[in-house]
Each structure stands twice: as structure tokens, then as C-alpha cells.
Amino acid sequence: MSDRFISENKTYDEIEIGDSASLTRLAREQDFLIFANVSGNLNHYHLAAYAQEQEGLPETFAPGLWIGSLISAVMGNQIPGPGSVYKKQTLDFHEVCYAGDELLVEVKVIAKLPDNVIRFENRVTRTADNRLLVSGEADLYAPKTKMRFNALPAPELILDHHPHFEAIIERTQALDPLTTAVVAPEEERSLGGALLARKKGIIEPILFGSKERIHAVAKELDQSLEGIEIIDEIDHARAASKAVDYIADGTAGALMKGHLHTDDLLRAALRKERGLRAGRRFTHVFVLDVPGLSHPLLVTDAAINIQPDLKTKADIVRNAIEVAISIGIEVPKAGVLSAVETVNPDIPSSMDAALLSKMAERGQITGGIVDGPLAMDNAIDLAAARTKGITSEVAGQADILVVPNLDAGNMLAKQLAYISHAEPAGLVLGAKVPIVLNSRSDGDLARLASCAIASLHHARIGKIS
Numbered sequence: 001m002s003d004r005f006i007s008e009n010k011t012y013d014e015i016e017i018g019d020s021a022s023l024t025r026l027a028r029e030q031d032f033l034i035f036a037n038v039s040g041n042l043n044h045y046h047l048a049a050y051a052q053e054q055e056g057l058p059e060t061f062a063p064g065l066w067i068g069s070l071i072s073a074v075m076g077n078q079i080p081g082p083g084s085v086y087k088k089q090t091l092d093f094h095e096v097c098y099a100g101d102e103l104l105v106e107v108k109v110i111a112k113l114p115d116n117v118i119r120f121e122n123r124v125t126r127t128a129d130n131r132l133l134v135s136g137e138a139d140l141y142a143p144k145t146k147m148r149f150n151a152l153p154a155p156e157l158i159l160d161h162h163p164h165f166e167a168i169i170e171r172t173q174a175l176d177p178l179t180t181a182v183v184a185p186e187e188e189r190s191l192g193g194a195l196l197a198r199k200k201g202i203i204e205p206i207l208f209g210s211k212e213r214i215h216a217v218a219k220e221l222d223q224s225l226e227g228i229e230i231i232d233e234i235d236h237a238r239a240a241s242k243a244v245d246y247i248a249d250g251t252a253g254a255l256m257k258g259h260l261h262t263d264d265l266l267r268a269a270l271r272k273e274r275g276l277r278a279g280r281r282f283t284h285v286f287v288l289d290v291p292g293l294s295h296p297l298l299v300t301d302a303a304i305n306i307q308p309d310l311k312t313k314a315d316i317v318r319n320a321i322e323v324a325i326s327i328g329i330e331v332p333k334a335g336v337l338s339a340v341e342t343v344n345p346d347i348p349s350s351m352d353a354a355l356l357s358k359m360a361e362r363g364q365i366t367g368g369i370v371d372g373p374l375a376m377d378n379a380i381d382l383a384a385a386r387t388k389g390i391t392s393e394v395a396g397q398a399d400i401l402v403v404p405n406l407d408a409g410n411m412l413a414k415q416l417a418y419i420s421h422a423e424p425a426g427l428v429l430g431a432k433v434p435i436v437l438n439s440r441s442d443g444d445l446a447r448l449a450s451c452a453i454a455s456l457h458h459a460r461i462g463k464i465s
Helices: 029-039 064-077 163-174 188-199 211-221 236-248 262-269 310-326 348-361 376-380 382-387 406-418 444-464
Strands: 005-008 020-026 085-089 102-113 117-126 131-141 148-150 178-183 203-209 229-232 254-257 283-289 297-300 333-337 369-374 400-402 423-429
Touching (some): 020 064, 020 382, 064 102, 064 131, 203 254, 229 236, 283 310, 283 444, 310 348, 333 348, 333 376, 369 376, 376 400, 423 444
Parallel strands (some): 178 203, 178 254, 333 400
Antiparallel strands (some): 005 148, 085 131, 102 117, 283 297
């Protein structure tokens, strides 16, 4: 049974001068947010990625006592280990630790004092350049009794908070409501979402569908439809076509799906006469607010293009970069996913990823940084990227994940939503106007965020054109 014990302390008598221990740890913005919740220290400089309303904040850097807690972890887990108690700790801070830095934390016994006190020298360095970040000394009461413990796995923490969508919605308050043609809002979620977005000042809806059903749903919701234009059309395909007519005439600036089949909506948008084609393929983008992630995450294409070829993937990347810029990501980083991070002729997605990356290098895809192939782990996790030896501006910090096909994208987006508690907003790009494409299961926040993203994108594209 001895192999079950993973934690064993050292008593005062066992410890000798010169004994040492260490750990290596990647500094993550998520750690800083957890530390802020536990300590109550909400200094924006340690949470710069989350304090989006503040301009001019520096790059996110670690709270000093978070680094100090790593020193405590070495002594509490390794030497002296369980049973040790702090008496004194000094910390001298030499340089700043930034999110993404890998830290080497070292402790060394420099003296054995009376009353079972052990004195340690502490050092924290940045592994990339061996620069000293923190130094100091600690006095600990060493345990008198030998102890062993079974594994004690710490529970994973889920940061169920969606600051990115809140910030996106807040940004629309400076804009006029976007006139939006809402097709078939004939059940509670679709009508309720449109009315809530109107109440928040994000959109001004025009409702296309069965007037009788729409009024019945509004009554169930106890909501007034006063002042809202309703175009009575019981046939969903014709309702979608009439909505597109309004957009073609310049009366509305966005299209929004209600309780109808996506095919009916897009068939009207893609019609040859007075449709919404704009020269690119229609592609879908999920914008996800993933708890604990310091930026919105875009996943594309997960809803329209089933098995896209290289030309279609290029439009998928272009459209995603455009919407990322619209929501405030100045230079979006797009990671093109495959099962591997090296080019393998037997894996077509790795070949497409390499070609898309080269297209971006040659200026055929602009506005962002594109790199691939990248596996999922090294696209979003810096530690995984460094372990694999990948040097890239995208690896470990992708804003956009470009998936090989619809199956992969749909599974990824729904895993993030249902396992990681992400909120998903959905938008179709490549048309003359943004198309809000929510799932029937989406809640209020997802619908509000989708409308807000459409509003911001419409405002930016309108200025460019």
C-alpha cells in the first residue's frame, strides 16, 4: 500500500542545511481572478483582461502575494511538508510577473533554529530568461511527527461569470437601436429575446409572422407589443422573404431567426433577386463567453458549411476576423485546428490549416494573425504550446478556433456550452447585413449578446462602407 502515499513530510530532525525543493508553475489570468475572489483584492492591474471598460491598463500582471503563495505551496507540500506552520516570511519584489510567464519557485534550508524552527531562502525566477522576480526568507515550525497522506486532489473551480458579454452589451448603449427584421417570433424564447433586446435599447424589432400567434405569445409573456410593427404572414418561407425585402429596401439593418427552420431563413437571404449575398460564402460564427477565459472565444463554422473546401475556409476565417474586430479584439488571432500541430499529408485538415496560414502571410487573408495546424490543447493553452515547443503568436492564445468541419465545430461549441458553462451567441456573416441565428435552447443572455454583436458589427461595417 506504500505506493498510494504521495505526500510525506520531513521532521525537524530529518531536515539538514542545504535541503531544497522546487516547483514550476505557469502564471495564468484565471489564477489571478480566482485569487481576487478569495482575497478580495480587485486591483484592476491584476485583472486587466477582465476590466474591459478601463482603457490604458497595462498587460495583466500577477498579484505579489499570489507569487508568495507559490513559495508557501513548496514548503507546505514538500519541505517540511504537512504539519509545518509559518512563523515569518519576507518577500522582496524585483520584477513584475506577467500572465503567461513560467515561474520556477525554489526554497532552500539555510539554518536550523531553536524551538523546531527552520529558516529557508526563497527565490522565484522567470524560466524564459532566468530573471529574479521575488526573493526572501521564511521561518517555519517544522513538524515533530512523521506523517504520510493519501492523494488529496483539489477540486476544479468553475468561474461561472460572463463579463465579456456584459461588456459587449454595454458597448451598444452608445449606438442607436438596430432595426432588425425578426422572422417567426412565435414562441416564448424567440419573441421574449427580441423584446428584451428592444428593452435594452439594442434593437428595434419588426416582427414577421402570424400576428395571431405573436400576440398570443406576448400575452403569455405578459409583454406589450405597442409601437412594434408586425407583418402578418403565417407561412414561414414567405415571412422570411418579406423580411429580406425590408432589408433590401433599406428599412431594416439585420435579420434575426425566430421559431422557424434555418433553411427557410437562409434560402430567402440567398435568393438571387434582391437577396443578401455580398461576395463571400455565408458562414456561421459562435461567439462564446467561457467562464475563466480572459477573452471571448470564437468557434467557426459550426452551423452552415458541412464539409468546407479551402476556398470556403478562407471565407470562414475572413468573416470570423471581421466579427472579432467588431467586438473589440484589435488584432484577432485565429488558430486553425487539426488533430495534430504538424503538417501531415494524410490528414487533410492539417494541409488546409497550413495553406490558410500561408495565405494570411501573403496578404490573402487580412485583419488578423492566422496559424495552423494547431491541436486544440496548444491552440488555447500556453503551457501545452510550450511543452510541444511551438513558437507562435497564436499558439496558446487563440481568439478564434477554425474547425475542420461542421461536426467538429458543433461538438466543440456545445461542449463548451454544456460542460464548461459557456454562453454562446450566434451570428451568420458574409451577408450584406448580420444575421442573428440563435438556437432554440439559448437563454436571455445568449440572445442579448447575439443582438449586441450584430449591432456592433453593423455599426463598424457601415462606417467602413
